[in-house]
Amino acid sequence: MEIKLEQEDAADWVYRGEGAANLVLSYTGSSPLFIGKVMRIQKAARNGSSHCMEDHTVLTEHERLLWKEAEELVSSPTKELAELHYVKDVMSPLLGPKHVDAGMHVLACREFLESVEKKVICQRPAWRVDAAKIDVKCDFVLLMTDHSLFPSGIVKVGPCISVEIKPKCGFLPFSRFIAERNAIKRSTTRFRMHQVLKLRQHEISELSQYDPLDIFSGSNERIHKALNDLYSTPQNNFRVFLNGSIIFGGLGGGVDKTSIVIEKAFEGALKGVIQADDGLRTRSFIELVAETVYNSRVLDQLLEVQKLDSIDIEGAIHAYYNIISKPCMVCRELDEARVPHGYASLHSIPLSESLKIIKDYIIAATAKDCSLMVSFKPREDRDFGSPYGSVYLKSTNQNFDYKVNFIDLDLKPLKKMETYYEKDKKILNSYAQLAKTKHMKGNTLSMEVFETIK
Numbered sequence: 001m002e003i004k005l006e007q008e009d010a011a012d013w014v015y016r017g018e019g020a021a022n023l024v025l026s027y028t029g030s031s032p033l034f035i036g037k038v039m040r041i042q043k044a045a046r047n048g049s050s051h052c053m054e055d056h057t058v059l060t061e062h063e064r065l066l067w068k069e070a071e072e073l074v075s076s077p078t079k080e081l082a083e084l085h086y087v088k089d090v091m092s093p094l095l096g097p098k099h100v101d102a103g104m105h106v107l108a109c110r111e112f113l114e115s116v117e118k119k120v121i122c123q124r125p126a127w128r129v130d131a132a133k134i135d136v137k138c139d140f141v142l143l144m145t146d147h148s149l150f151p152s153g154i155v156k157v158g159p160c161i162s163v164e165i166k167p168k169c170g171f172l173p174f175s176r177f178i179a180e181r182n183a184i185k186r187s188t189t190r191f192r193m194h195q196v197l198k199l200r201q202h203e204i205s206e207l208s209q210y211d212p213l214d215i216f217s218g219s220n221e222r223i224h225k226a227l228n229d230l231y232s233t234p235q236n237n238f239r240v241f242l243n244g245s246i247i248f249g250g251l252g253g254g255v256d257k258t259s260i261v262i263e264k265a266f267e268g269a270l271k272g273v274i275q276a277d278d279g280l281r282t283r284s285f286i287e288l289v290a291e292t293v294y295n296s297r298v299l300d301q302l303l304e305v306q307k308l309d310s311i312d313i314e315g316a317i318h319a320y321y322n323i324i325s326k327p328c329m330v331c332r333e334l335d336e337a338r339v340p341h342g343y344a345s346l347h348s349i350p351l352s353e354s355l356k357i358i359k360d361y362i363i364a365a366t367a368k369d370c371s372l373m374v375s376f377k378p379r380e381d382r383d384f385g386s387p388y389g390s391v392y393l394k395s396t397n398q399n400f401d402y403k404v405n406f407i408d409l410d411l412k413p414l415k416k417m418e419t420y421y422e423k424d425k426k427i428l429n430s431y432a433q434l435a436k437t438k439h440m441k442g443n444t445l446s447m448e449v450f451e452t453i454k
């Protein structure tokens with residue numbers, strides 16, 4: 001029997017969080033169909049553009065060409081099914097199926113979506129409310145495993161603590177197509193340069209101390225540093241949930257800096273999970289997460305997928321114009337400005353090569369934007385044959401089961417290639433302006449300059 005969510009079902013769903021494109025709810029009711037699930041609902045931008053295609057158009061002609069090897073994706077009758085197949089058939093094999101749940105679609109009536117919209121509005125960050133609302137024209141929602149919990153079965157499960165990390169791009173581009181004037185890209189991560197633009201645009205009030213290169217480094221020490229930095233300046237890159245409720249970080253948005261009040265509250269919330277004295281629990285918890293990231297090596301796989309972006313947007317954009325069979329705007333601009341460049345060769349490669357470049361670029365874009373959920377529960381002595389990984393926390397002499405899942409593996413539209421190119425320029429320009437102001441120590445901005453650019 002097909003399930004359809006009706007207006008009265010809205011009472012059982014509560015706000016869990018949101019990103020730019022989706023709003024996520026968790027289940028509080030008693031139906032076995034939904035226990036342990038979250039619901040992901042597409043949003044529509046208030047300025048008219050919609051993440052949920054109004055006409056539910058499937059892929060564009062060029063996208064069908066791009067994904068032709070993924071047969072089910074290309075032959076999907078709806079955009080929603082295409083998205084599902086993208087996660088299942090493209091991303092999951094690359095990241096490891098045990099870490100990926102594509103979810104399933106469930107029908108939802110308009111009244112259900114309208115009730116949810118009303119119910120959650122006061123919990124949503126104001127800037128997210130201004131930007132977008134639930135797309136009530138969508139007639140479905142995505143039901144997924146709630147990765148902040150462990151499946152409960154018959155035996156009652158103890159406390160579950162889970163960490164959400166949005167690690168962003170973890171490597172420095174090495175492409176020969178990066179223009180000399182943009183050489184800074186080879187030594188400073190996009191994340192760190194983007195911070196400056198975000199600060200200028202008042203999207204953040206404080207620069208993050210986090211550097212993605214640390215968490216992806218494979219070095220125990222640097223992973224610890226990354227976790228400490230994420231803890232100090234979490235933004236939208238770090239959150240912690242206890243039994244599915246947030247205990248650290250911002251729901252639907254971010255927290256720029258961890259205050260003493262937040263620290264105290266978090267230390268208190270960890271009681272009952274981390275068996276350490278007052279004042280020592282946070283440190284032990286960070287140790288637990290860092291050890292798990294280090295031992296599981298799960299980020300190695302993610303990094304490999306991110307590195308499918310091998311020629312950088314400065315190279316890939318030319319392949320994009322080859323695919324859409326339009327004159328290359330980038331080459332035209334450079335030619336008009338009489339800037340010598342070596343991009344002509346990219347316009348004489350076979351179409352198959354252009355398709356491969358763009359396909360890989362888009363897969364990498366998903367991998368650079370996804371998040372990781374790492375969940376822990378204290379390990380029972382009798383847990384033989386547990387399906388989970390196991391980690392020992394030395395400072396408290398505790399054993400934990402852990403599982404790792406990737407979330408937000410959305411397919412980026414092909415037409416976003418132009419946006420990627422423009423954003424890259426914008427990030428570089430804003431960073432370059434600062435570099436000129438002599439406030440750089442090596443590649444790092446001095447603290448005083450943070451104040452001046454706010």
Ligand SMILES: O=P(O)(O)O[C@@H]1[C@@H](OP(=O)(O)O)[C@H](OP(=O)(O)O)[C@H](O)[C@H](OP(=O)(O)O)[C@H]1OP(=O)(O)O
Pocket residue numbers: 019020021236365368369410412416423
């Ligand atoms: O370009 P970026 O790196 O700012 O990434 C965008 C994210 O920004 P942030 O992680 O805060 O820097 C942005 O996240 P926020 O809205 O800032 O939380 C989205 O994830 C966006 O993806 P989409 O438009 O929803 O498909 C992301 O866009 P994509 O570049 O992944 O398409």
Ligand SMILES: Nc1ncnc2c1ncn2[C@@H]1O[C@H](COP(=O)(O)OP(=O)(O)OP(=O)(O)O)[C@@H](O)[C@H]1O
Pocket residue numbers: 016017018019020021022023024038040144145146147148164239369371407408410
């Ligand atoms: N399967 C899940 N289990 C538990 N929590 C989840 C799950 N999926 C999403 N969430 C929570 O909901 C939030 C928003 O979800 P998600 O990142 O998928 O939204 P989005 O709009 O696609 O994000 P983005 O801005 O990156 O495009 C996440 O940050 C996470 O806290």
Ligand SMILES: [Zn+2]
Pocket residue numbers: 317318321328329330331332343347
């Ligand atoms: Zn070109």
